[in-house]
Every structure is written in structure tokens, then in C-alpha cells.
Amino acid sequence: MKITRLLILLLALSVKAFSQDYSDKITLVIHGGAGTITRANMTPEQETAYQAVLNNALQQGHQILKKGGTSLEAVEAAIMVMEDSPLFNAGKGAVFTSEGKNELDASVMVGNTLKAGAVAGVTTVKNPIKAAIAVMDNSPHVMMAGKGADLFAKQQGLQIVDPSYFYTETRYKALQRAKAEEKVELDHTENEKSKLKKAPKTGLKYEEELIFTEGKKFGTVGCVALDKFGNLAAGTSTGGMTNKKYGRVGDAPIIGAGTYANNATCAVSATGHGELFIRSVVAHDISALMEYKRLSLKEASELVVMKKLVDIGGEGGVIALDRNGNISMPFNSEGMYRGYITADGKSEVKIYKD
Numbered sequence: 499m500k501i502t503r504l505l506i507l508l509l510a511l512s513v514k515a516f517s518q519d520y521s522d523k524i525t526l527v528i529h530g531g532a533g534t535i536t537r538a539n540m541t542p543e544q545e546t547a548y549q550a551v552l553n554n555a556l557q558q559g560h561q562i563l564k565k566g567g568t569s570l571e572a573v574e575a576a577i578m579v580m581e582d583s584p585l586f587n588a589g590k591g592a593v594f595t596s597e598g599k600n601e602l603d604a605s606v607m608v609g610n611t612l613k614a615g616a617v618a619g620v621t622t623v624k625n626p627i628k629a630a631i632a633v634m635d636n637s638p639h640v641m642m643a644g645k646g647a648d649l650f651a652k653q654q655g656l657q658i659v660d661p662s663y664f665y666t667e668t669r670y671k672a673l674q675r676a677k678a679e680e681k682v683e684l685d686h687t688e689n690e691k692s693k694l695k696k697a698p699k700t701g702l703k704y705e706e707e708l709i710f711t712e713g714k715k716f717g718t719v720g721c722v723a724l725d726k727f728g729n730l731a732a733g734t735s736t737g738g739m740t741n742k743k744y745g746r747v748g749d750a751p752i753i754g755a756g757t758y759a760n761n762a763t764c765a766v767s768a769t770g771h772g773e774l775f776i777r778s779v780v781a782h783d784i785s786a787l788m789e790y791k792r793l794s795l796k797e798a799s800e801l802v803v804m805k806k807l808v809d810i811g812g813e814g815g816v817i818a819l820d821r822n823g824n825i826s827m828p829f830n831s832e833g834m835y836r837g838y839i840t841a842d843g844k845s846e847v848k849i850y851k852d
């Protein structure tokens with residue numbers, strides 16, 4: 499009898515020893531998009547408004563982690579705060595397609611199981627991040643798109659809204675401006691066109707490059723988190739890019755491009771010119787550099803964002819987090835809405851380069 503008790507005690511002690519507690523490492527990092535975000539472009543009121551939503555997102559996610567919730571639950575909560583705010587290009591406030599519609603993309607991934615879920619081009623799901631989680635948890639698939647994804651979300655009991663819910667005047671005006679610029683562009687002579695040809699590296703035709711001029715503020719939202727169980731998770735949600743063509747899908751819902759999480763390496767969420775992020779397989783490339791080349795989180799994320807992406811003209815940035823709670827938030831654009839909160843509640847929100 500005594501021996502049995504002793505054995506049970508030993509077993510309990512060894513289980514505790516092997517299941518490391520990460521409570522003092524819990525961390526949450528968010529972004530609200532990168533792009534031409536400079537002090538000159540922002541009023542103090544706008545700055546305060548952005549900071550308030552970003553801080554709220556950090557707090558919501560942090561509370562979940564503090565209470566022993568999972569990194570996935572924290573990512574979902576933080577992203578929902580930003581999806582529900584008209585300030586960001588995700589959920590309410592998403593940008594418009596060239597047809598004047600809102601088509602939303604989102605994805606999630608968890609680092610211990612490598613499970614992932616994504617939706618692309620949904621038009622009626624209030625919180626696309628929830629739909630991505632539902633695809634991961636309740637379907638045999640990783641990605642669902644368009645009408646099917648909207649229907650699936652409805653069947654899952656998620657909140658469905660009329661497409662007009664996503665409308666904001668600011669984004670609609672941005673579409674009109676982007677369209678006007680396209681028009682102006684068409685009026686250029688060949689000579690003027692070639693003088694203006696600024697981004698040959700992107701491999702896009704000048705006309706295509708211009709489509710995204712207005713999208714120079716990439717207001718996508720994303721979150722990466724580490725929970726007390728030592729599990730990483732990542733999520734990204736977006737309306738895509740202003741004036742995108744119908745059916746266009748960016749990097750945000752593509753696992754390995756806009757989102758990736760692996761306990762062996764890191765969790766990453768990206769924001770920027772999606773086409774270039776897909777071609778650079780940004781999020782997985784950062785993870786692969788850590789796994790195969792043994793680079794640190796900082797080295798890997800900076801190599802991809804500040805060198806590899808820059809070389810092909812890919813503007814934007816990432817947030818990245820590893821299992822030790824190391825944070826990296828590199829971006830090659832003028833600004834990136836970003837912030838983090840650590841186990842002790844220390845938080846910081848930043849917008850500009852300096």
C-alpha cells in the first residue's frame with residue numbers, strides 16, 4: 499500500500515516537472531497594419547483613438563492569458579476588438595473591392611498541434627477570425643472561401659450581418675480616390691508612365707501597382723500569443739487592399755504567408771502588400787530560418803522583412819513571438835500600429851518608426 503502511494507507521488511511529481519509552467523512568460527503582441535503612417539499624416543485625436551483600441555485589444559487578450567486561457571482564445575479576443583473597430587481594415591471598417599464590396603480574409607494557427615483554419619472572401623461574417631477558428635475546430639478543412647465559407651459560418655451559429663455593416667465612409671472615399679488615381683494613370687502618356695514607374699522590383703505592371711496606391715496603409719490586424727502552457731498561436735484578419743479585384747485573396751488567410759505558428763520556432767502575423775508576402779512565404783520563412791538555420795527570432799524576422807522582402811519590393815512588416823517570450827516587430831514601411839503586453843502587465847503601443 500505504502501509503495502503504491504509512493505509511486506503515485508513520484509508519478510505526480512515527474513508529470514509536474516515535465517509539464518513546464520510558462521505563467522511568467524505569457525505574452526501577447528498585436529499589429530493593426532503597416533504602411534505610410536507618419537506623424538504628419540495623423541492628428542493627435544486620431545493617434546489617441548488608435549492607441550485606445552490597441553490598448554484595449556492588448557488588455558482583453560492579456561486578461562485571458564492571465565486567467566489561464568489558451569493563446570488561441572487570447573488571439574481571438576484581441577483580434578475581435580480590432581475587427582469591431584472601424585479604425586482598422588478588418589471586420590467593420592474593411593476596405594472596398596473595385597466593385598465597392600467588402601471581402602474579408604482571416605486565419606489562425608496553433609503552435610502545439612500545427613492545426614490551422616482560414617476563410618477567404620467572406621462578406622457576411624461579423625468576425626471573420628471566429629470563422630477561421632470554426633474551420634479549424636469543426637471542419638476537416640484548413641481553408642474555406644466565398645459563399646461556402648459564409649454558409650459554414652452561419653451553420654456554426656456565428657454572428658451574420660448584412661454586408662452593409664462593414665461600410666465606413668472613410669474606406670468608401672479611399673476607394674473613390676484609388677479609382678480616380680487609376681483614371682489619372684490611364685491619362686498619362688507612355689513617357690510619363692515610364693518616368694513614374696517606381697516599383698519594377700515588385701514584378702507588377704505599373705497599372706497594377708497603382709491599384710494599391712490607396713492601400714499604402716495596410717490596416718490589417720494580427721495577434722500572436724504565448725500561454726501558460728507554453729503554446730504559441732497566431733491570427734490575422736483583413737479586408738485586403740483597397741480597390742482589389744473581385745475574388746482577390748491576399749496573404750492574411752494563407753498559412754505560411756500571412757500567419758504561422760509552431761511551438762518549435764515562433765508565431766508570426768504579417769501585414770503588407772499581400773502579393774509579395776505570398777511570393778516570399780513570409781511567416782513560414784521566418785520559422786524555417788529558426789528551425790533549419792538556428793537563427794534567433796530577431797535575426798530571422800529582420801532578415802525576411804528588412805532584406806528579403808525589400809529586395810522584391812514587398813512593403814510591410816510582421817509581429818513575431820517565440821516560446822521564450824522574445825518579441826520582434828520589424829517593418830520596412832514608414833509605420834506600423836503595434837504593441838505588446840508581458841506577464842507582469844507591462845505594455846507598450848507604438849505607431850511610428852521612432
Ligand code: ASP
Nearest residue numbers: 716718738748769770772
Ligand atoms: N496583407 C493584406 C493583404 O494583402 C493587407 C494588409 O496588410 O493590410 O490583403
